[in-house]
Amino acid sequence: GYDLWLRYRPLPAAPRAALAAAATGIAAPSDTPTVRAAVAELQRGLAGLLGRTPDTIAVAARPRTGAVVLARAARLPTGLADVDALRAALATAGAEGYVVRRTRINGAPVTLVAANTDIGLLYGGFAWLRQLQLGAAPEGIALLDKPALPLRVLDHWDNLDRTVERGYAGESIWNWWELPHIVDPRYTDYARANASLGINGAVLNNVNAKAEVLSPAFLAKTAAIADVLRPYGIRVYLSVRWSTPLELKETKTADPLDPAVAAWWARKADEIYRTIPDFGGFLVKANSEGQPGPQDYGRNHADGANMLARALAPHRGIVMWRAFVYSPPAHPAQASDRAAQAYDQFQPLDGKFADNVLVQVKNGAIDFQPREPAHPLFGAMPHTPLMMEFQVTKEYLGFATHLVYLGPLFQETLRFDTRAGGQPMPVARVLEGAQQGRVGGIAGVANIGASRNWTGSTFDQANWYAFGRFAWNPDLDSRAVAREWAGLTFAPDPRVVDPVVDMMMRSREAAVDYMTPLGLHHMMGTGHHYGPAPWVDDLGRADWNPVYYHRAGKDGIGFDRTATGSNAVAQYAPDVARRLADPATTPPELLLWFHHLPWDYRMPSGRTLWDELVAHYDHGVAEVDAMQAEWQRLRPYVDARRYADVAQRLAQQRREAQWWRDACIAYFQHRSGLPLPAGARPPA
Numbered sequence: 001g002y003d004l005w006l007r008y009r010p011l012p013a014a015p016r017a018a019l020a021a022a023a024t025g026i027a028a029p030s031d032t033p034t035v036r037a038a039v040a041e042l043q044r045g046l047a048g049l050l051g052r053t054p055d056t057i058a059v060a061a062r063p064r065t066g067a068v069v070l071a072r073a074a075r076l077p078t079g080l081a082d083v084d085a086l087r088a089a090l091a092t093a094g095a096e097g098y099v100v101r102r103t104r105i106n107g108a109p110v111t112l113v114a115a116n117t118d119i120g121l122l123y124g125g126f127a128w129l130r131q132l133q134l135g136a137a138p139e140g141i142a143l144l145d146k147p148a149l150p151l152r153v154l155d156h157w158d159n160l161d162r163t164v165e166r167g168y169a170g171e172s173i174w175n176w177w178e179l180p181h182i183v184d185p186r187y188t189d190y191a192r193a194n195a196s197l198g199i200n201g202a203v204l205n206n207v208n209a210k211a212e213v214l215s216p217a218f219l220a221k222t223a224a225i226a227d228v229l230r231p232y233g234i235r236v237y238l239s240v241r242w243s244t245p246l247e248l249k250e251t252k253t254a255d256p257l258d259p260a261v262a263a264w265w266a267r268k269a270d271e272i273y274r275t276i277p278d279f280g281g282f283l284v285k286a287n288s289e290g291q292p293g294p295q296d297y298g299r300n301h302a303d304g305a306n307m308l309a310r311a312l313a314p315h316r317g318i319v320m321w322r323a324f325v326y327s328p329p330a331h332p333a334q335a336s337d338r339a340a341q342a343y344d345q346f347q348p349l350d351g352k353f354a355d356n357v358l359v360q361v362k363n364g365a366i367d368f369q370p371r372e373p374a375h376p377l378f379g380a381m382p383h384t385p386l387m388m389e390f391q392v393t394k395e396y397l398g399f400a401t402h403l404v405y406l407g408p409l410f411q412e413t414l415r416f417d418t419r420a421g422g423q424p425m426p427v428a429r430v431l432e433g434a435q436q437g438r439v440g441g442i443a444g445v446a447n448i449g450a451s452r453n454w455t456g457s458t459f460d461q462a463n464w465y466a467f468g469r470f471a472w473n474p475d476l477d478s479r480a481v482a483r484e485w486a487g488l489t490f491a492p493d494p495r496v497v498d499p500v501v502d503m504m505m506r507s508r509e510a511a512v513d514y515m516t517p518l519g520l521h522h523m524m525g526t527g528h529h530y531g532p533a534p535w536v537d538d539l540g541r542a543d544w545n546p547v548y549y550h551r552a553g554k555d556g557i558g559f560d561r562t563a564t565g566s567n568a569v570a571q572y573a574p575d576v577a578r579r580l581a582d583p584a585t586t587p588p589e590l591l592l593w594f595h596h597l598p599w600d601y602r603m604p605s606g607r608t609l610w611d612e613l614v615a616h617y618d619h620g621v622a623e624v625d626a627m628q629a630e631w632q633r634l635r636p637y638v639d640a641r642r643y644a645d646v647a648q649r650l651a652q653q654r655r656e657a658q659w660w661r662d663a664c665i666a667y668f669q670h671r672s673g674l675p676l677p678a679g680a681r682p683p684a
């Protein structure tokens with residue numbers, strides 16, 4: 001599994017011969033580090049697909065018949081056919097896009113990979129290799145693409161001791177102990193995998209950051225990583241702890257309005273940029289879950305973000321300031337709904353952030369649940385560029401044990417229509433700045449670790465893949481992305497791809513059903529977030545307890561977020577709020593997120609709420625049965641090692657789906673006092 005989706009296994013005989021004729025070598029114009037990376041990847045990819053060694057793929061400066069020609073717009077080869085059409089295409093490709101097409105140079109057929117920049121050439125090379133791996137005939141490949149968002153970032157929650165917060169794939173890939181002088185070649189493979197998707201940023205350390213990350217020793221280590229990632233178009237960023245100067249005893253306070261504090265950050269920024277001239281900037285978690293922040297000094301998030309932004313601005317760095325705030329309320333009266341906190345604190349600051357600040361908002365208002373409605377802030381910050389924060393690592397979705405493909409979750413959130421401004425305004429358009437006039441970005445909390453297969457399980461590689469593809473193009477279709485990944489990872493053969501994709505496409509809804517159907521949320525084991533624990537009611541803060549979220553009692557179940565409850569629905573644009581305020585117009589899959597309803601409430605299916613709830617739990621288990629059966633049928637087509645690993649994980653998922661179902665139904669039955677509906681599955 002180490003090769004991820006860049007396996008480049010030999011093609012069958014006929015397409016191999018066609019490719020050998022169509023790709024006789026590589027012609028590259030200039031010798032920059034990024035072009036060298038593109039050439040090396042093309043050599044590796046072509047050699048693999050042709051069943052040869054990379055040194056047999058000739059590289060020359062000048063194109064010859066059948067070459068794969070890399071060309072920047074500013075220096076197109078002479079004798080190129082259809083040059084006007086090509087220039088027109090390149091004019092739309094932007095700084096990171098590319099054009100790939102079959103054409104002729106002085107009459108000789110070539111494959112042209114053209115772009116305005118070197119990074120566009122690298123992306124174009126990867127895109128071409130992807131098509132070849134998926135079985136496309138070289139003659140037929142014609143590509144024109146560019147990313148929709150300029151910031152496509154992986155957030156590593158990696159600690160400096162190599163543990164990974166919410167990481168299920170072994171230690172951190174960043175070997176801080178050995179850096180900066182010992183540089184693991186794996187960093188290059190990490191960069192290749194990311195560049196193949198267009199990911200162009202990496203925040204190296206945990207949002208629960210330590211002050212030392214800004215010490216000279218760690219900046220040197222960071223610089224060494226940056227040197228490896230740079231040719232692949234990936235900038236490094238760091239998470240910073242708000243109170244860093246105070247903790248390093250270099251200032252007397254961390255008040256953002258204190259000139260000595262601002263001066264410290266400005267000096268620190270200068271120091272960083274001396275060793276990492278293209279350093280991306282800072283990610284900040286402040287005044288959340290016990291982290292320090294500007295509120296400790298009576299200031300607000302904009303005061304904090306803008307002070308850091310001023311330090312980074314001369315170097316063109318940015319601040320990604322997280323909206324995930326989750327702190328004990330200052331006034332008990334505000335304690336009513338955790339889901340409302342971020343909006344309450346950030347919406348009043350809309351338009352108050354400096355130009356190089358982006359507010360980074362989790363996909364939903366609680367915390368990466370199996371299903372959440374899109375965060376209300378996406379429709380409520382018309383003057384602030386926003387970044388999406390998805391969680392690729394599956395903290396609440398069965399870690400690396402359960403097979404859950406996140407493509408549908410990404411798609412559902414990106415297409416959620418905020419109706420901001422009273423018009424269609426899907427979240428994807430908000431990120432692109434349709435309202436703001438300023439573009440945002442997308443971040444994913446990485447699921448990558450030092451395990452041999454990077455992500456802890458084969459199918460979790462698909463979530464890294466899908467994150468990258470959606471970051472490049474938020475309008476992609478999750479099934480199409482799954483098809484690509486399955487073809488690249490196993491084989492581009494419908495006998496493999498169809499069932500693998502079918503398993504993937506049912507997997508997320510299966511997990512929702514056996515964990516938290518109908519809008520339920522946050523019922524996982526507290527702390528570790530694995531397995532069911534809807535009964536927990538004794539933790540120190542009300543909003544740490546699952547009972548706070550499901551509110552099941554004799555009278556019914558669900559969290560009332562309408563005007564009779566916390567009124568968090570009012571944080572959505574009026575069109576959306578109106579729909580969500582009424583159970584009859586709330587999508588059933590979000591019903592109990594917004595409403596507390598009696599057990600005999602009639603669902604659109606005609607069943608009572610109680611019967612429907614049980615049916616969903618049962619269905620979730622049945623779906624895992626179906627996934628297991630599909631995988632068994634794939635045995636002849638998948639190598640033994642990956643087959644066995646997936647099979648044992650599915651068996652564990654099946655046991656745990658049953659555990660979830662039995663525990664939740666027993667617990668809710670104890671609350672509702674109702675019998676199991678006729679036809680329900682028996683408990684294990």
Ligand code: GCU
Pocket residue numbers: 165166207208285289324367395
């Ligand atoms: C969740 C997660 C924490 C993480 C936090 C965050 O609460 O459980 O481990 O630190 O999110 O996003 O900051």
